[in-house]
Amino acid sequence: MTELIVQNVHKYLGGLHILKGASFTASRGSIVSLLGASGSGKTTLLRCVAGLEQPENGVIKIGGKAVLDGEKRMTVAPENRNIGLVFQSYALWPHRTVAENVAYGLRLRGVNKADTEKRVLDTLGNIGLGHLAERYPDQLSGGQQQRVAICRALVYQPKVLLMDEPLSNLDAKLREEARYWIRKLVLDLEICAVLVTHDQAEALAASDNILLLRDGAVAQEGAPQEIYDRPKSFFAADFLGANNVASGRISRNASGTRIQGDGWSLDGVVLGEGEDGDGKAVIRVEQVAVHGQPGPGRIEMRLEACLFLGDRWEYRLAWGAFRAKAFGTRPLASGQVWAEIPRQSVWLFPEAA
Numbered sequence: 001m002t003e004l005i006v007q008n009v010h011k012y013l014g015g016l017h018i019l020k021g022a023s024f025t026a027s028r029g030s031i032v033s034l035l036g037a038s039g040s041g042k043t044t045l046l047r048c049v050a051g052l053e054q055p056e057n058g059v060i061k062i063g064g065k066a067v068l069d070g071e072k073r074m075t076v077a078p079e080n081r082n083i084g085l086v087f088q089s090y091a092l093w094p095h096r097t098v099a100e101n102v103a104y105g106l107r108l109r110g111v112n113k114a115d116t117e118k119r120v121l122d123t124l125g126n127i128g129l130g131h132l133a134e135r136y137p138d139q140l141s142g143g144q145q146q147r148v149a150i151c152r153a154l155v156y157q158p159k160v161l162l163m164d165e166p167l168s169n170l171d172a173k174l175r176e177e178a179r180y181w182i183r184k185l186v187l188d189l190e191i192c193a194v195l196v197t198h199d200q201a202e203a204l205a206a207s208d209n210i211l212l213l214r215d216g217a218v219a220q221e222g223a224p225q226e227i228y229d230r231p232k233s234f235f236a237a238d239f240l241g242a243n244n245v246a247s248g249r250i251s252r253n254a255s256g257t258r259i260q261g262d263g264w265s266l267d268g269v270v271l272g273e274g275e276d277g278d279g280k281a282v283i284r285v286e287q288v289a290v291h292g293q294p295g296p297g298r299i300e301m302r303l304e305a306c307l308f309l310g311d312r313w314e315y316r317l318a319w320g321a322f323r324a325k326a327f328g329t330r331p332l333a334s335g336q337v338w339a340e341i342p343r344q345s346v347w348l349f350p351e352a353a
């Protein structure tokens, strides 16, 4: 069931057109990530959904009810939108216990003591924090504090949980764990969540749908695998994944399409729009396989360096002016090697005419 509908939202700030017609929907039991570089408008879009910013244009509906209608100049206050908000800074009250922190908003809303206690304990239990209810924030780890912040948002039983970079204060290991449990929580509780992140790994791992924002507009929307495997533009291809990017001349003939640079050429598939001529190739690093011997479809390249990354080796390859990275499981001596780069993995983007 669709809980959140955002249609054609425009927002101006300081005289600048910050959001340029953003639209998306989110269903119960799913996570939508707003992904993009710094300044792309992720937080502004989330704040518009929360009611903390008033868009000049657009429609936002939560649980089937309009909370914003730009044309009718209708807007519903944040506290009446049925949302839970989690910010990057957990903003816990230091002198209140975990239970008191979670209960605070319910008290403000006049929920009686018995109901508050039950809801707080249920929510803490759901999130695995029941045993920490009487602790103070400074007696908790960063990961636990972040869970309390999420608990505080969930205690209102919101239809939509809005999270702005909720994992960015955690170290890398905790972040990976948090991605997993936030996803599990949203699925278990069957709520709808919107996650702002600039971290592509987080968006790919945690979400059902990704909205890739660029300069206040949606560059591409889709399931993580779809957006990763079938980018529609050079921007989307380059933003996600670890990539080899090369500039050259794209030409089409009867047998297919090819990109050519100084001393190198590769067959590929055109994903972008435009004419033959100057363009770019994007090749995901994991699509390049390096061998010690020649073979069908292999290209002779020069291995310039081999770096140990712990769980794998990184090879630095050269072919004329073409430079590429590849990964492998063993060290290789510098010199002649043979690379396999499947044609369907060489994505070609002609420069827009």
Ligand SMILES: Nc1ncnc2c1ncn2[C@@H]1O[C@H](COP(=O)(O)OP(=O)(O)OP(=O)(O)O)[C@@H](O)[C@H]1O
Residues within 6 Å of the ligand: 013, 014, 016, 018, 036, 037, 038, 039, 040, 041, 042, 043, 044, 045, 198
């Ligand atoms: N109050 C404001 N007045 C003017 N411009 C603003 C205001 N708030 C944000 N902006 C601008 O709007 C653009 C989008 O900001 P926003 O915070 O939504 O981006 P973001 O994608 O969330 O970035 P980050 O990842 O750095 O938080 C930026 O260029 C920012 O400078």
